[in-house]
Amino acid sequence: MTTTSNRPRRIIAFMNQKGGVGKTTTTVNLAAAFARAGRSTLLIDLDPQAHATLHVGIDPAALETSVYDVLVDDKIDVASVIRRTRDNLAVLPALTDLVAAETELATVPDRQKRLEKALNTLGDKYEFVLIDCPPSLGLLTLNGLAAAREVIIPMQAHFLALQGVGKLLETVALMSQGLNTKLRVTGTVLCMHDGNLMHSKEVVADLEQFFDAARDQETPWRFARVLRPFIRRNIKLAECPSFGQTIFEYAPAAPGAADYRDLADGLIKEWDAMLLRQGITPPVAQVPVAPAPEQTDRAPEIIVPASNQSSKSPAAVAKA
Secondary structure, X not given: OOOOOOOOOEEEEEOOOOOOOOHHHHHHHHHHHHHHOOOOEXXXXXXXOOHHHHHOOOOHHHOOOOHHHHHHOOOOOHHHHOEEEEOXXXXXXXXXXXXXXXXXXXXXXXXXXXXHHHHHOOOOOOOEEEEEOOOOOOHHHHHHHHHOOEEEEEEOOOHXXXXXXXXXXXXXXXXXXXXXXXXXXXXXXXOOEOOOOHHHHHHHHHHHHHHHHOOOOOOOOOOOEEOXXXXXXXXXXXXXXXXXXXXXXXXXXXXXXXXXXXXXHHHHHHHHHHHHHXXXXXXXXXXXXXXXOOOOOOOOOOOOOOXXXXXXXXXXXXXX
8 A cells, every 4th residue: 555645754763873872762752742742643663672662551562563564564554553552642563573574674675665665655644753773773773764864863972972973874874875865864862961071061062063064064964963952861761661651651740851842842843944944834733631640659560571582983974
């Protein structure tokens, strides 16, 4: 089935080859923030660890189909696999068997385009599509990058993380030269941030200097920037996945909720301004009226799946 989109979609891949930097936390909570702002949002879990799936309260062990089936079987209707979890928020979930997809697709033509083809059948049903890529640069991540139009890099303000950005940008540059010529880097999201540390300030300054130096270069990160606000270090962000909740449900008054809400608001305003420049009226937000979630002091109810399977610096890239 092929469907033509009538309205633009904002498809963003979140990637970082290093784990534990806040990638999944950022993908899930930004998706939730877009949905709470009344925008139709699809969250795609491309990580075999299925952490984004768990984060929104879906037990992978209870799933009959997942993104794995969508990738390996082009006869699967992706709409039948998507799960609606909250108002305006749907999820294309993952299972741990997703790790086998790279092997099964090894000899399949256009194997990097499987996700893109599946998303095209959905038309413009979802305005925002957020893809949680695995912490690697393999075939699953390539599917995410081939389907996306933007890349956001969640990272920490550490020296070694700064070095890793160069490798990520090299990958995006290669994709933009072949499989996806429209792919662009929107910027970085600094997670678990402590703005009082001198080292953090130095890393932020280095990143901004690097992006500023790229303004006159024909690169996919020509218009990238360090996105704000920074996501402050907040224990509630680490706790809420154990409840199968987003930060807005688990601790709506926490700094993490405020940071992701403000980050989403800025991205929405940017998107709406782009639509208006193209003569397209932004959609009317569909915000449900609901009571505020209750806080709880009980111990987290851990959600555990049945089975648990488990560079160059930016400156160097700029010179390349």
